[in-house]
Amino acid sequence: MRSDGERMIVGMKDAVKLVGISVIVYCAVLVCTLFLNYRMDLLTIADLLETEQEMIVYKAQKATSVIICLITGGCLLLTSVVTLCFYIKHYIDTHKKELGILKALGYGNWRIAGSFWVFGSSVLTGAGLGIVTAYVMMPALYRVQNKDALLPDLVVRYHPMLVLWMALLPTAFFSVLAIVYARIRLKVPPLRLLKEDSMPDGKARRAVAGKEQDHFLRELKRTTLWEKKILLFFMVFSSFCFSAMTQMSFSMRELASEMMGAMMMVIGLVLAVTTLFLAVTTVVRGNVKTIAMMRAFGYSQRECCQALLGVYRPAAYIGFALGTVYQYGLLRIMVDIVFRDMDGMPAYQFSVPRMLLSLVCFAVLYEILMYGYSEKMRRISIKEIMMGAE
Protein backbone atom coordinates (compact mmCIF):
# COMPACT_ATOMS: atom_id res chain seq x y z
CA MET A 1 0.00 0.00 0.00
CA ARG A 2 1.29 3.46 -0.86
CA SER A 3 1.33 5.98 1.97
CA ASP A 4 -0.43 9.36 1.69
CA GLY A 5 2.95 10.98 1.13
CA GLU A 6 3.79 8.68 -1.75
CA ARG A 7 0.39 9.31 -3.32
CA MET A 8 1.39 12.97 -3.48
CA ILE A 9 4.30 12.08 -5.76
CA VAL A 10 3.96 10.71 -9.28
CA GLY A 11 1.03 8.53 -10.26
CA MET A 12 -0.30 6.86 -13.38
CA LYS A 13 -2.37 9.97 -14.06
CA ASP A 14 0.85 11.95 -14.50
CA ALA A 15 2.31 9.28 -16.76
CA VAL A 16 -0.72 9.58 -19.05
CA LYS A 17 0.34 13.16 -19.74
CA LEU A 18 3.48 11.83 -21.40
CA VAL A 19 1.51 11.03 -24.52
CA GLY A 20 4.22 12.84 -26.50
CA ILE A 21 6.76 10.18 -25.56
CA SER A 22 4.28 7.40 -26.36
CA VAL A 23 3.78 8.86 -29.83
CA ILE A 24 7.50 9.19 -30.52
CA VAL A 25 8.21 5.68 -29.22
CA TYR A 26 5.30 4.33 -31.25
CA CYS A 27 6.81 5.75 -34.45
CA ALA A 28 10.29 4.49 -33.59
CA VAL A 29 9.17 0.97 -32.65
CA LEU A 30 6.85 0.71 -35.65
CA VAL A 31 9.61 1.50 -38.13
CA CYS A 32 12.34 -0.49 -36.37
CA THR A 33 10.17 -3.58 -35.84
CA LEU A 34 9.06 -3.54 -39.47
CA PHE A 35 12.55 -3.36 -40.88
CA LEU A 36 14.36 -5.48 -38.30
CA ASN A 37 11.80 -8.23 -38.73
CA TYR A 38 12.19 -7.89 -42.48
CA ARG A 39 15.96 -8.07 -42.18
CA MET A 40 15.79 -11.15 -39.95
CA ASP A 41 13.47 -12.87 -42.42
CA LEU A 42 15.74 -11.85 -45.30
CA LEU A 43 18.58 -13.80 -43.68
CA THR A 44 16.52 -16.99 -43.99
CA ILE A 45 16.62 -16.81 -47.79
CA ALA A 46 20.36 -16.16 -48.12
CA ASP A 47 20.99 -19.79 -49.15
CA LEU A 48 18.29 -19.66 -51.81
CA LEU A 49 19.88 -16.83 -53.84
CA GLU A 50 21.20 -17.96 -57.19
CA THR A 51 21.82 -15.03 -59.51
CA GLU A 52 24.08 -12.02 -59.05
CA GLN A 53 21.10 -9.70 -59.44
CA GLU A 54 19.34 -11.45 -56.54
CA MET A 55 22.45 -11.06 -54.42
CA ILE A 56 22.68 -7.30 -55.17
CA VAL A 57 19.00 -6.74 -54.30
CA TYR A 58 19.40 -8.86 -51.17
CA LYS A 59 22.42 -6.86 -49.99
CA ALA A 60 20.80 -3.52 -50.84
CA GLN A 61 17.63 -4.40 -48.94
CA LYS A 62 19.61 -5.64 -45.95
CA ALA A 63 21.63 -2.42 -45.92
CA THR A 64 18.50 -0.25 -46.35
CA SER A 65 16.79 -1.96 -43.43
CA VAL A 66 19.75 -1.31 -41.16
CA ILE A 67 20.12 2.31 -42.29
CA ILE A 68 16.42 3.02 -41.77
CA CYS A 69 16.51 1.44 -38.30
CA LEU A 70 19.65 3.29 -37.30
CA ILE A 71 18.47 6.67 -38.57
CA THR A 72 14.85 6.49 -37.47
CA GLY A 73 15.46 4.51 -34.31
CA GLY A 74 18.53 6.52 -33.31
CA CYS A 75 16.93 9.92 -33.90
CA LEU A 76 13.72 8.96 -32.19
CA LEU A 77 15.50 7.32 -29.24
CA LEU A 78 17.50 10.50 -28.72
CA THR A 79 14.32 12.58 -28.97
CA SER A 80 12.54 10.31 -26.49
CA VAL A 81 15.38 10.63 -23.98
CA VAL A 82 15.43 14.43 -24.31
CA THR A 83 11.63 14.57 -24.07
CA LEU A 84 11.56 12.35 -20.98
CA CYS A 85 14.20 14.44 -19.20
CA PHE A 86 12.31 17.56 -20.19
CA TYR A 87 9.05 16.15 -18.80
CA ILE A 88 10.67 15.16 -15.51
CA LYS A 89 12.33 18.54 -15.09
CA HIS A 90 9.06 20.25 -15.95
CA TYR A 91 7.18 17.99 -13.53
CA ILE A 92 9.59 18.79 -10.71
CA ASP A 93 9.47 22.51 -11.52
CA THR A 94 5.67 22.56 -11.43
CA HIS A 95 5.38 20.38 -8.31
CA LYS A 96 8.15 22.00 -6.31
CA LYS A 97 6.02 22.73 -3.30
CA GLU A 98 4.65 19.20 -2.88
CA LEU A 99 8.09 17.69 -3.38
CA GLY A 100 9.64 20.25 -1.00
CA ILE A 101 7.07 19.37 1.67
CA LEU A 102 7.80 15.67 1.29
CA LYS A 103 11.52 16.28 1.57
CA ALA A 104 10.98 18.55 4.58
CA LEU A 105 8.92 15.78 6.21
CA GLY A 106 11.80 13.38 5.81
CA TYR A 107 11.15 11.48 2.58
CA GLY A 108 14.49 10.59 1.02
CA ASN A 109 15.53 11.58 -2.51
CA TRP A 110 15.64 7.97 -3.70
CA ARG A 111 12.22 7.23 -2.21
CA ILE A 112 10.65 10.17 -4.03
CA ALA A 113 12.62 9.57 -7.24
CA GLY A 114 11.61 5.90 -7.14
CA SER A 115 8.02 6.82 -7.91
CA PHE A 116 9.12 8.36 -11.21
CA TRP A 117 9.44 4.86 -12.70
CA VAL A 118 5.83 5.21 -13.87
CA PHE A 119 7.02 7.54 -16.61
CA GLY A 120 8.51 4.43 -18.22
CA SER A 121 4.98 3.11 -18.73
CA SER A 122 4.45 5.67 -21.50
CA VAL A 123 7.25 3.90 -23.36
CA LEU A 124 5.60 0.51 -22.87
CA THR A 125 2.30 1.86 -24.22
CA GLY A 126 3.92 3.37 -27.33
CA ALA A 127 6.15 0.36 -27.92
CA GLY A 128 3.32 -2.15 -27.49
CA LEU A 129 1.12 -0.34 -29.95
CA GLY A 130 4.07 0.07 -32.33
CA ILE A 131 4.79 -3.68 -32.36
CA VAL A 132 1.14 -4.60 -32.92
CA THR A 133 0.83 -2.09 -35.77
CA ALA A 134 4.11 -3.31 -37.27
CA TYR A 135 2.90 -6.92 -37.42
CA VAL A 136 -0.40 -5.79 -38.94
CA MET A 137 1.47 -3.86 -41.64
CA MET A 138 4.22 -6.42 -42.20
CA PRO A 139 2.59 -8.57 -44.94
CA ALA A 140 2.00 -5.42 -46.98
CA LEU A 141 5.62 -4.29 -46.53
CA TYR A 142 6.92 -7.70 -47.62
CA ARG A 143 4.77 -7.58 -50.75
CA VAL A 144 5.88 -4.04 -51.63
CA GLN A 145 9.57 -4.78 -50.99
CA ASN A 146 9.48 -7.70 -53.41
CA LYS A 147 6.85 -6.49 -55.85
CA ASP A 148 9.11 -7.15 -58.86
CA ALA A 149 9.79 -10.67 -57.59
CA LEU A 150 13.55 -10.12 -57.62
CA LEU A 151 13.92 -12.27 -54.51
CA PRO A 152 12.46 -15.63 -53.50
CA ASP A 153 9.14 -15.42 -51.61
CA LEU A 154 9.46 -14.20 -48.03
CA VAL A 155 7.16 -15.36 -45.21
CA VAL A 156 6.50 -13.15 -42.20
CA ARG A 157 7.90 -14.78 -39.11
CA TYR A 158 7.33 -13.66 -35.55
CA HIS A 159 10.58 -12.96 -33.65
CA PRO A 160 9.98 -12.84 -29.86
CA MET A 161 13.43 -11.28 -29.38
CA LEU A 162 12.09 -8.12 -30.99
CA VAL A 163 9.51 -7.72 -28.20
CA LEU A 164 12.35 -7.84 -25.70
CA TRP A 165 14.49 -5.35 -27.65
CA MET A 166 11.74 -3.05 -28.82
CA ALA A 167 9.42 -2.94 -25.78
CA LEU A 168 10.70 -4.50 -22.58
CA LEU A 169 14.28 -3.26 -22.55
CA PRO A 170 13.36 0.30 -23.62
CA THR A 171 10.68 0.41 -20.90
CA ALA A 172 13.19 -0.73 -18.30
CA PHE A 173 15.78 1.72 -19.64
CA PHE A 174 13.37 4.66 -19.55
CA SER A 175 12.09 3.77 -16.07
CA VAL A 176 15.63 3.68 -14.71
CA LEU A 177 16.50 6.85 -16.58
CA ALA A 178 13.43 8.58 -15.07
CA ILE A 179 14.43 7.54 -11.55
CA VAL A 180 18.07 8.53 -11.93
CA TYR A 181 17.30 11.85 -13.59
CA ALA A 182 14.64 12.67 -10.97
CA ARG A 183 17.14 11.81 -8.24
CA ILE A 184 19.65 14.25 -9.77
CA ARG A 185 17.06 17.02 -10.06
CA LEU A 186 15.83 16.46 -6.50
CA LYS A 187 19.28 16.92 -5.03
CA VAL A 188 18.48 20.39 -3.70
CA PRO A 189 17.58 21.58 -0.20
CA PRO A 190 13.82 21.37 0.63
CA LEU A 191 13.64 25.12 1.18
CA ARG A 192 14.73 25.81 -2.37
CA LEU A 193 11.92 23.61 -3.65
CA LEU A 194 9.42 25.32 -1.35
CA LYS A 195 10.26 28.77 -2.74
CA GLU A 196 7.69 29.47 -5.40
CA ASP A 197 9.66 31.25 -8.09
CA SER A 198 12.80 29.78 -9.47
CA MET A 199 15.69 32.08 -10.09
CA PRO A 200 17.70 31.53 -13.23
CA ASP A 201 21.18 30.24 -12.48
CA GLY A 202 24.26 32.35 -13.12
CA LYS A 203 24.95 30.83 -16.52
CA ALA A 204 21.39 31.40 -17.74
CA ARG A 205 21.37 34.89 -16.34
CA ARG A 206 24.52 35.82 -18.23
CA ALA A 207 23.10 34.38 -21.41
CA VAL A 208 19.88 36.36 -21.26
CA ALA A 209 21.22 39.62 -19.85
CA GLY A 210 20.50 42.31 -22.38
CA LYS A 211 21.34 45.97 -22.69
CA GLU A 212 19.83 48.22 -20.07
CA GLN A 213 18.08 50.41 -22.61
CA ASP A 214 16.40 47.49 -24.36
CA HIS A 215 12.63 47.68 -24.56
CA PHE A 216 10.88 45.35 -22.12
CA LEU A 217 9.31 43.33 -24.92
CA ARG A 218 12.68 42.78 -26.56
CA GLU A 219 14.09 41.66 -23.22
CA LEU A 220 11.14 39.31 -22.72
CA LYS A 221 11.70 37.81 -26.17
CA ARG A 222 15.36 37.23 -25.39
CA THR A 223 14.57 35.67 -22.02
CA THR A 224 11.86 33.45 -23.50
CA LEU A 225 14.11 32.24 -26.27
CA TRP A 226 17.29 31.50 -24.32
CA GLU A 227 16.12 30.61 -20.85
CA LYS A 228 14.67 27.27 -21.91
CA LYS A 229 16.89 26.10 -24.71
CA ILE A 230 15.17 22.74 -24.75
CA LEU A 231 12.01 24.37 -26.09
CA LEU A 232 14.06 25.99 -28.80
CA PHE A 233 15.38 22.51 -29.64
CA PHE A 234 11.84 21.12 -29.85
CA MET A 235 10.76 23.95 -32.16
CA VAL A 236 13.70 23.34 -34.49
CA PHE A 237 13.28 19.57 -34.29
CA SER A 238 9.60 19.79 -35.09
CA SER A 239 10.10 21.74 -38.31
CA PHE A 240 13.17 19.61 -39.11
CA CYS A 241 11.03 16.44 -38.91
CA PHE A 242 8.28 17.95 -40.99
CA SER A 243 10.63 19.16 -43.68
CA ALA A 244 12.85 16.06 -43.87
CA MET A 245 10.10 13.45 -43.65
CA THR A 246 7.60 15.06 -46.03
CA GLN A 247 10.20 15.76 -48.69
CA MET A 248 11.73 12.32 -48.24
CA SER A 249 8.30 10.73 -48.51
CA PHE A 250 7.85 12.33 -51.95
CA SER A 251 11.18 10.90 -53.08
CA MET A 252 10.59 7.51 -51.47
CA ARG A 253 7.49 7.01 -53.58
CA GLU A 254 9.79 6.89 -56.59
CA LEU A 255 12.91 5.39 -55.06
CA ALA A 256 11.29 2.70 -52.93
CA SER A 257 7.51 2.35 -52.74
CA GLU A 258 4.31 4.27 -52.17
CA MET A 259 3.92 2.53 -48.86
CA MET A 260 7.28 3.73 -47.56
CA GLY A 261 6.47 7.22 -48.79
CA ALA A 262 3.13 7.24 -46.99
CA MET A 263 4.69 5.82 -43.84
CA MET A 264 7.36 8.52 -43.76
CA MET A 265 4.76 11.20 -44.35
CA VAL A 266 2.61 10.01 -41.45
CA ILE A 267 5.57 9.63 -39.10
CA GLY A 268 6.90 13.07 -40.06
CA LEU A 269 3.56 14.75 -39.47
CA VAL A 270 2.93 12.96 -36.18
CA LEU A 271 6.39 13.80 -34.86
CA ALA A 272 6.25 17.40 -36.04
CA VAL A 273 2.83 18.07 -34.55
CA THR A 274 3.62 16.26 -31.29
CA THR A 275 6.86 18.13 -30.62
CA LEU A 276 5.44 21.47 -31.73
CA PHE A 277 2.40 20.92 -29.51
CA LEU A 278 4.62 19.96 -26.58
CA ALA A 279 6.86 23.01 -26.99
CA VAL A 280 4.13 25.60 -27.47
CA THR A 281 1.98 24.20 -24.66
CA THR A 282 4.95 24.47 -22.31
CA VAL A 283 5.70 28.02 -23.41
CA VAL A 284 2.12 29.13 -22.78
CA ARG A 285 1.70 27.23 -19.49
CA GLY A 286 5.05 28.44 -18.19
CA ASN A 287 4.15 32.05 -18.89
CA VAL A 288 0.56 32.18 -17.66
CA LYS A 289 1.37 34.64 -14.87
CA THR A 290 3.51 36.78 -17.16
CA ILE A 291 0.72 36.92 -19.74
CA ALA A 292 -1.84 37.78 -17.06
CA MET A 293 0.32 40.57 -15.64
CA MET A 294 1.14 41.97 -19.07
CA ARG A 295 -2.52 42.07 -19.97
CA ALA A 296 -3.47 43.62 -16.63
CA PHE A 297 -0.92 46.35 -17.24
CA GLY A 298 -2.20 47.01 -20.74
CA TYR A 299 0.04 45.07 -23.13
CA SER A 300 -2.06 44.03 -26.11
CA GLN A 301 -2.82 40.48 -27.13
CA ARG A 302 -0.61 40.94 -30.18
CA GLU A 303 2.34 42.13 -28.09
CA CYS A 304 2.02 39.16 -25.70
CA CYS A 305 1.89 36.68 -28.60
CA GLN A 306 4.80 38.25 -30.44
CA ALA A 307 6.99 38.24 -27.35
CA LEU A 308 6.22 34.68 -26.28
CA LEU A 309 5.33 32.78 -29.45
CA GLY A 310 6.54 34.88 -32.36
CA VAL A 311 10.08 34.69 -31.07
CA TYR A 312 10.27 31.01 -32.13
CA ARG A 313 9.23 31.61 -35.73
CA PRO A 314 12.76 32.13 -37.16
CA ALA A 315 13.94 28.98 -35.33
CA ALA A 316 11.11 26.97 -36.87
CA TYR A 317 12.05 28.03 -40.40
CA ILE A 318 15.74 27.38 -39.72
CA GLY A 319 14.71 23.87 -38.67
CA PHE A 320 12.83 23.50 -41.93
CA ALA A 321 15.93 24.51 -43.91
CA LEU A 322 18.09 22.05 -41.94
CA GLY A 323 15.58 19.28 -42.60
CA THR A 324 15.71 20.01 -46.32
CA VAL A 325 19.51 19.77 -46.39
CA TYR A 326 19.46 16.61 -44.24
CA GLN A 327 17.00 14.71 -46.42
CA TYR A 328 18.91 15.70 -49.56
CA GLY A 329 22.19 14.48 -48.09
CA LEU A 330 20.67 11.25 -46.82
CA LEU A 331 19.01 10.36 -50.11
CA ARG A 332 22.16 11.22 -52.04
CA ILE A 333 24.13 8.81 -49.85
CA MET A 334 21.49 6.09 -50.25
CA VAL A 335 21.31 6.41 -54.03
CA ASP A 336 25.02 6.99 -54.68
CA ILE A 337 26.44 4.49 -52.22
CA VAL A 338 23.88 1.91 -51.08
CA PHE A 339 22.07 1.37 -54.39
CA ARG A 340 24.92 2.18 -56.78
CA ASP A 341 25.13 -1.41 -58.09
CA MET A 342 21.40 -1.86 -58.61
CA ASP A 343 20.03 -1.86 -62.15
CA GLY A 344 17.00 0.27 -62.96
CA MET A 345 17.36 2.52 -59.91
CA PRO A 346 15.71 5.88 -60.72
CA ALA A 347 17.95 8.95 -60.56
CA TYR A 348 17.52 11.20 -57.56
CA GLN A 349 17.41 14.95 -57.98
CA PHE A 350 16.45 17.68 -55.57
CA SER A 351 12.96 18.95 -56.37
CA VAL A 352 12.34 22.64 -55.77
CA PRO A 353 8.54 22.45 -56.36
CA ARG A 354 8.24 19.67 -53.76
CA MET A 355 10.31 21.65 -51.31
CA LEU A 356 8.06 24.67 -51.84
CA LEU A 357 4.93 22.54 -51.43
CA SER A 358 6.31 21.16 -48.17
CA LEU A 359 7.21 24.69 -47.01
CA VAL A 360 3.73 26.02 -47.74
CA CYS A 361 2.13 23.09 -45.89
CA PHE A 362 4.44 23.66 -42.93
CA ALA A 363 3.77 27.40 -42.88
CA VAL A 364 0.00 26.80 -42.91
CA LEU A 365 0.18 24.18 -40.14
CA TYR A 366 2.53 26.30 -38.02
CA GLU A 367 0.49 29.48 -38.34
CA ILE A 368 -2.80 27.69 -37.61
CA LEU A 369 -1.28 26.21 -34.44
CA MET A 370 0.11 29.60 -33.40
CA TYR A 371 -3.25 31.22 -34.01
CA GLY A 372 -4.92 28.56 -31.86
CA TYR A 373 -2.49 29.22 -29.04
CA SER A 374 -2.82 32.98 -29.29
CA GLU A 375 -6.58 32.50 -28.85
CA LYS A 376 -5.83 30.29 -25.86
CA MET A 377 -3.70 33.10 -24.44
CA ARG A 378 -6.55 35.52 -24.97
CA ARG A 379 -8.79 33.31 -22.85
CA ILE A 380 -6.40 33.31 -19.86
CA SER A 381 -8.46 34.81 -17.07
CA ILE A 382 -6.59 37.62 -15.38
CA LYS A 383 -8.76 37.38 -12.32
CA GLU A 384 -8.19 33.65 -11.86
CA ILE A 385 -4.45 34.20 -11.87
CA MET A 386 -4.75 37.07 -9.42
CA MET A 387 -6.88 34.95 -7.12
CA GLY A 388 -4.25 32.21 -7.32
CA ALA A 389 -6.67 29.73 -8.89
CA GLU A 390 -4.46 28.63 -11.77
Added chain:
Amino acid sequence: MIELQNITKTYGSGESRTQVLRGINLNIEEHDFVVILGASGSGKSTLLHVMSGLEKPDGGSICYDGRDITQLSDDQLTTFRKENVGFIFQQYYLLPNMTVEKNVKMGADLADNAAYAEMIEAVGLKEKRNKYPNQLSGGEQQRVSIARALAKKPNVLFLDEPTGALDEQTGRSALDYICRLYEAYGFTIVMVTHNQNIAEMAHRVVVMNSGQIAEIRTNEAVKSAYEIGW
Protein backbone atom coordinates in the same frame (compact mmCIF):
# COMPACT_ATOMS: atom_id res chain seq x y z
CA MET B 1 -13.75 61.33 -12.18
CA ILE B 2 -14.77 57.68 -11.56
CA GLU B 3 -18.50 57.14 -11.31
CA LEU B 4 -20.00 53.76 -10.51
CA GLN B 5 -23.72 53.31 -10.93
CA ASN B 6 -25.70 50.29 -9.82
CA ILE B 7 -22.86 47.79 -10.33
CA THR B 8 -23.86 44.15 -9.99
CA LYS B 9 -21.78 41.02 -10.31
CA THR B 10 -22.69 37.37 -9.87
CA TYR B 11 -20.52 34.25 -9.91
CA GLY B 12 -21.57 30.67 -10.52
CA SER B 13 -24.92 29.30 -11.59
CA GLY B 14 -27.75 27.27 -10.15
CA GLU B 15 -27.40 26.52 -6.45
CA SER B 16 -23.82 27.81 -6.31
CA ARG B 17 -24.86 31.20 -7.72
CA THR B 18 -23.54 34.01 -5.53
CA GLN B 19 -24.25 37.68 -5.98
CA VAL B 20 -20.97 39.33 -5.06
CA LEU B 21 -21.87 42.95 -5.85
CA ARG B 22 -25.41 44.20 -5.27
CA GLY B 23 -25.98 47.59 -6.83
CA ILE B 24 -22.87 49.58 -5.94
CA ASN B 25 -22.99 53.35 -6.39
CA LEU B 26 -19.81 55.29 -5.76
CA ASN B 27 -18.04 58.45 -6.93
CA ILE B 28 -14.29 58.89 -6.70
CA GLU B 29 -12.75 62.27 -7.33
CA GLU B 30 -9.40 62.99 -8.98
CA HIS B 31 -6.43 62.68 -6.54
CA ASP B 32 -8.73 60.99 -4.05
CA PHE B 33 -7.34 58.34 -1.70
CA VAL B 34 -10.08 55.79 -1.17
CA VAL B 35 -9.83 52.67 0.92
CA ILE B 36 -12.36 49.88 0.42
CA LEU B 37 -12.64 48.08 3.72
CA GLY B 38 -14.42 44.83 4.41
CA ALA B 39 -14.20 41.32 5.69
CA SER B 40 -13.25 38.38 3.50
CA GLY B 41 -16.07 37.66 1.03
CA SER B 42 -17.60 41.13 1.29
CA GLY B 43 -16.96 41.79 -2.42
CA LYS B 44 -14.20 44.39 -2.04
CA SER B 45 -11.67 42.69 -4.33
CA THR B 46 -14.32 42.04 -6.97
CA LEU B 47 -15.26 45.70 -6.82
CA LEU B 48 -11.61 46.66 -7.38
CA HIS B 49 -11.28 44.26 -10.33
CA VAL B 50 -14.45 45.57 -11.92
CA MET B 51 -13.53 49.20 -11.28
CA SER B 52 -10.07 48.75 -12.81
CA GLY B 53 -11.32 47.02 -15.95
CA LEU B 54 -9.85 43.61 -15.10
CA GLU B 55 -13.30 42.10 -15.43
CA LYS B 56 -16.70 43.24 -16.54
CA PRO B 57 -19.70 43.68 -14.26
CA ASP B 58 -23.03 42.01 -15.04
CA GLY B 59 -24.89 45.31 -14.82
CA GLY B 60 -24.43 49.02 -14.20
CA SER B 61 -21.91 51.51 -15.54
CA ILE B 62 -18.39 52.63 -14.64
CA CYS B 63 -17.53 56.01 -16.12
CA TYR B 64 -14.05 57.50 -16.22
CA ASP B 65 -14.47 61.19 -17.07
CA GLY B 66 -17.78 60.32 -18.68
CA ARG B 67 -16.53 57.28 -20.66
CA ASP B 68 -18.33 54.07 -19.72
CA ILE B 69 -15.72 51.28 -19.63
CA THR B 70 -18.35 48.53 -19.32
CA GLN B 71 -19.14 49.11 -22.98
CA LEU B 72 -15.55 48.60 -24.15
CA SER B 73 -14.32 45.51 -26.01
CA ASP B 74 -11.45 43.43 -24.58
CA ASP B 75 -8.92 45.22 -26.77
CA GLN B 76 -10.32 48.62 -25.84
CA LEU B 77 -10.21 47.67 -22.17
CA THR B 78 -6.55 46.70 -22.57
CA THR B 79 -5.81 50.11 -24.06
CA PHE B 80 -7.78 51.72 -21.26
CA ARG B 81 -5.69 49.93 -18.63
CA LYS B 82 -2.52 50.81 -20.48
CA GLU B 83 -3.34 54.52 -20.45
CA ASN B 84 -5.01 54.88 -17.10
CA VAL B 85 -4.36 52.36 -14.38
CA GLY B 86 -1.60 50.80 -12.35
CA PHE B 87 -1.81 47.76 -10.08
CA ILE B 88 -0.16 46.59 -6.92
CA PHE B 89 -1.14 43.12 -5.74
CA GLN B 90 -0.73 41.26 -2.49
CA GLN B 91 1.43 38.59 -4.17
CA TYR B 92 3.55 41.14 -6.15
CA TYR B 93 3.48 39.04 -9.37
CA LEU B 94 6.98 40.07 -10.41
CA LEU B 95 8.52 38.30 -13.38
CA PRO B 96 10.95 35.89 -11.69
CA ASN B 97 13.38 35.67 -14.59
CA MET B 98 13.89 39.42 -14.91
CA THR B 99 15.88 41.84 -12.79
CA VAL B 100 14.37 44.64 -10.71
CA GLU B 101 15.20 47.06 -13.49
CA LYS B 102 13.51 44.96 -16.19
CA ASN B 103 10.44 44.43 -14.02
CA VAL B 104 10.09 48.18 -13.61
CA LYS B 105 10.66 48.65 -17.34
CA MET B 106 7.62 46.46 -17.93
CA GLY B 107 5.51 49.35 -16.62
CA ALA B 108 7.73 52.18 -17.84
CA ASP B 109 7.77 51.11 -21.49
CA LEU B 110 3.99 51.29 -21.67
CA ALA B 111 4.19 55.00 -20.93
CA ASP B 112 7.47 55.58 -22.82
CA ASN B 113 8.90 56.61 -19.48
CA ALA B 114 12.66 56.79 -19.99
CA ALA B 115 13.16 58.14 -16.47
CA TYR B 116 12.06 54.92 -14.78
CA ALA B 117 15.33 54.77 -12.82
CA GLU B 118 13.97 57.63 -10.69
CA MET B 119 11.19 55.36 -9.55
CA ILE B 120 13.61 52.60 -8.58
CA GLU B 121 15.55 55.17 -6.60
CA ALA B 122 12.37 56.52 -5.04
CA VAL B 123 11.54 53.13 -3.54
CA GLY B 124 15.11 52.75 -2.27
CA LEU B 125 16.23 49.96 -4.58
CA LYS B 126 18.87 51.70 -6.66
CA GLU B 127 21.58 49.39 -5.34
CA LYS B 128 19.50 46.31 -6.07
CA ARG B 129 18.37 47.15 -9.57
CA ASN B 130 20.26 44.18 -11.04
CA LYS B 131 18.95 41.65 -8.54
CA TYR B 132 16.31 39.05 -9.34
CA PRO B 133 13.05 38.88 -7.32
CA ASN B 134 14.17 35.76 -5.45
CA GLN B 135 17.19 37.66 -4.20
CA LEU B 136 14.94 40.24 -2.52
CA SER B 137 12.94 40.22 0.70
CA GLY B 138 9.12 40.37 0.60
CA GLY B 139 9.12 44.09 1.39
CA GLU B 140 11.66 44.79 -1.35
CA GLN B 141 9.62 42.79 -3.84
CA GLN B 142 6.55 44.82 -2.97
CA ARG B 143 8.59 48.00 -3.47
CA VAL B 144 9.55 46.75 -6.94
CA SER B 145 5.88 46.24 -7.72
CA ILE B 146 5.19 49.80 -6.47
CA ALA B 147 7.91 51.17 -8.76
CA ARG B 148 6.62 49.07 -11.66
CA ALA B 149 3.06 50.33 -11.20
CA LEU B 150 4.07 53.97 -10.89
CA ALA B 151 6.62 53.87 -13.71
CA LYS B 152 3.71 53.68 -16.13
CA LYS B 153 2.43 56.99 -14.80
CA PRO B 154 -1.10 55.84 -13.99
CA ASN B 155 -3.97 58.21 -13.34
CA VAL B 156 -5.41 55.71 -10.88
CA LEU B 157 -3.44 53.25 -8.76
CA PHE B 158 -5.32 50.16 -7.62
CA LEU B 159 -3.92 48.27 -4.65
CA ASP B 160 -5.27 44.87 -3.64
CA GLU B 161 -4.25 44.11 -0.02
CA PRO B 162 -0.74 45.49 -0.68
CA THR B 163 0.50 44.64 2.81
CA GLY B 164 -1.29 41.29 3.11
CA ALA B 165 1.85 39.23 2.60
CA LEU B 166 4.15 41.46 4.67
CA ASP B 167 4.90 41.71 8.35
CA GLU B 168 3.69 44.82 10.19
CA GLN B 169 6.88 46.83 9.99
CA THR B 170 7.60 46.02 6.35
CA GLY B 171 3.98 46.70 5.44
CA ARG B 172 4.14 50.07 7.13
CA SER B 173 7.30 50.91 5.22
CA ALA B 174 5.70 49.92 1.88
CA LEU B 175 2.64 52.05 2.61
CA ASP B 176 4.85 54.95 3.54
CA TYR B 177 6.55 54.76 0.14
CA ILE B 178 3.12 54.76 -1.52
CA CYS B 179 2.00 57.79 0.50
CA ARG B 180 5.13 59.75 -0.33
CA LEU B 181 4.80 58.99 -4.02
CA TYR B 182 1.11 59.84 -3.87
CA GLU B 183 1.96 63.28 -2.56
CA ALA B 184 4.74 63.74 -5.12
CA TYR B 185 2.85 62.58 -8.22
CA GLY B 186 -0.78 63.26 -7.33
CA PHE B 187 -2.53 60.19 -8.77
CA THR B 188 -5.75 58.68 -7.44
CA ILE B 189 -5.52 55.72 -5.08
CA VAL B 190 -8.10 52.98 -4.61
CA MET B 191 -6.92 50.44 -2.05
CA VAL B 192 -8.61 47.30 -0.85
CA THR B 193 -7.81 46.08 2.65
CA HIS B 194 -9.35 44.35 5.62
CA ASN B 195 -7.04 46.22 8.00
CA GLN B 196 -8.92 48.92 9.97
CA ASN B 197 -5.71 50.77 10.82
CA ILE B 198 -4.68 51.23 7.20
CA ALA B 199 -8.12 52.66 6.45
CA GLU B 200 -7.30 55.65 8.62
CA MET B 201 -4.69 56.72 6.07
CA ALA B 202 -7.29 57.51 3.39
CA HIS B 203 -9.48 60.50 2.56
CA ARG B 204 -12.47 58.25 2.36
CA VAL B 205 -13.23 54.80 3.65
CA VAL B 206 -15.83 52.72 1.87
CA VAL B 207 -16.99 49.93 4.17
CA MET B 208 -18.40 46.91 2.35
CA ASN B 209 -20.61 44.18 3.68
CA SER B 210 -22.25 41.33 1.71
CA GLY B 211 -21.71 42.97 -1.66
CA GLN B 212 -23.12 46.33 -0.64
CA ILE B 213 -21.68 49.61 0.64
CA ALA B 214 -22.51 49.71 4.33
CA GLU B 215 -20.91 53.03 5.13
CA ILE B 216 -18.71 55.78 3.67
CA ARG B 217 -16.52 57.63 6.15
CA THR B 218 -14.46 60.72 5.43
CA ASN B 219 -11.15 61.47 7.15
CA GLU B 220 -9.88 65.03 7.42
CA ALA B 221 -6.49 64.41 5.83
CA VAL B 222 -4.30 61.65 4.54
CA LYS B 223 -1.98 60.35 7.26
CA SER B 224 1.11 58.26 6.93
CA ALA B 225 1.30 54.78 8.38
CA TYR B 226 3.55 56.14 11.12
CA GLU B 227 1.14 58.98 11.98
CA ILE B 228 -1.77 56.65 12.54
CA GLY B 229 0.47 54.63 14.83
CA TRP B 230 0.16 51.41 12.83
